[in-house]
Amino acid sequence: MNRMRIGDLTERAGVTQRTVRYYESIGLLPSGEREGNGHHYYTEETVARLQKIDQLKKVGLSLEDIRDVIELYFTDTSGVLPKRKVLGILRQHLADTDQKLEALGQFRSDLQSNIERFERWLEANDGD
Amino acid sequence: MNRMRIGDLTERAGVTQRTVRYYESIGLLPSGEREGNGHHYYTEETVARLQKIDQLKKVGLSLEDIRDVIELYFTDTSGVLPKRKVLGILRQHLADTDQKLEALGQFRSDLQSNIERFERWLEANDGD
DNA sequence: TGCAAACATGACGTTAACGTCATATTATAT
DNA sequence: ATATAATATGACGTTAACGTCATGTTTGCA
Known part of the structure; x- marks a missing residue:
């Protein structure tokens, strides 16, 4: 299932909507693209990203720490950083x-x- | 140096007075015995205890977790618990x-x- | 078309682990 | 004896990482 809204996203990732919005607000999660209506849409990668964040939290990293390293897991680091x-x-x-x-x-x-x-x-x- | 007041204690242990009082307030540190004047007096063991707490914090334990185990380091566990x-x-x-x-x-x-x-x-x- | 369920946004609340005054009393150096 | 430093206690402030309402718009289904 690709292209989902926040309800499905949070169910799949096991987090709350508040968490997703909070992560978006601090730049830890890219804000799902808004359609004309104002709703956000997410993909499988967002799910994976949330799960990775959860893993790293268990390691004892703060969200700020995670922001330092999360890109390494999800972007082609060849020219970006x-x-x-x-x-x-x-x-x-x-x-x-x-x-x-x-x-x-x-x-x-x-x-x-x-x-x-x-x-x-x-x-x-x-x-x- | 045994029998010190909070100033020396905090200097030796590398924590603030606020921290000591906070730990006392949540029962993590036994309140140094008060003299008639109201002042608290501490010993070398208090210093060691504060250092142990610090170590355990670095392990990622919460103060509540630490309260669960700190006694193991400082009391004769043969009849106490x-x-x-x-x-x-x-x-x-x-x-x-x-x-x-x-x-x-x-x-x-x-x-x-x-x-x-x-x-x-x-x-x-x-x-x- | 109507209406409950889903979503967006804003604001205020919460817990842990202290920090930072403010004020009052006690200790110490001169 | 008195000024200065150290201590005690209380209250309010702070940061992280969200929770919980409240309110308004959008979507999906009968």
Whole structure:
């Protein structure tokens, strides 16, 4: 189904209309083209884009961060963007991501050992 | 230096007084004991606690999440907490963390390949 | 053609995690 | 003893990322 209106779009992408309009308002999502009537029309790519945004949010990126990188997923980057600047941004994101990965890994191992400690305790005190 | 007031505490921990009072107000930090005068006094442990909170924030946890787990770092968990409940919470956090790790890893590899693509492009178009 | 459902736009509300005064009391250096 | 610095408390402000009304126009179906 190509060329849909906001109702179908939001159902397919699992977001609300408010979210779509908000994303449009901050330039994260291109405003679907308006017909003479004033309605916006969207395509499959818009769906994919919303899903990608959702993924990146789960990574812990802010909408502003996402705006920095989202184009990489959906446009031919051959002539569009000021390349060196984008490269700088990407490297920064990479560094940030590595930091996060390390912190998250440490946290995971803390959790793990605490869980094991509790399990051992519960096992030892079975009667309670 | 043990037994300090909020000024030294915040300097050592690298947070503002507002942050400390906010954390106290939501029960994330135990309110330093008040003397007759009304002032609060803190210890080295408070500093460590604030630093731990900061670490966990970088992991992407909300203050509420942190409240769930912070005690594990600072109290003898042998009799204090309703153990089975805590264990459930910990397992949930572990699952969430694994999700995040996977998403973050995927994002990292996307970034990496995009960076490489840009680098190749810049190398190929050196004159620009 | 009539009318409910879908869409557009604007405005105000909400939560988290604090920031920023303002004011009053306590502590400290001279 | 007094001026200055530090602390306590309260209240209002702020940003992100939307939620929730209210109101008006458009569309789709009987």
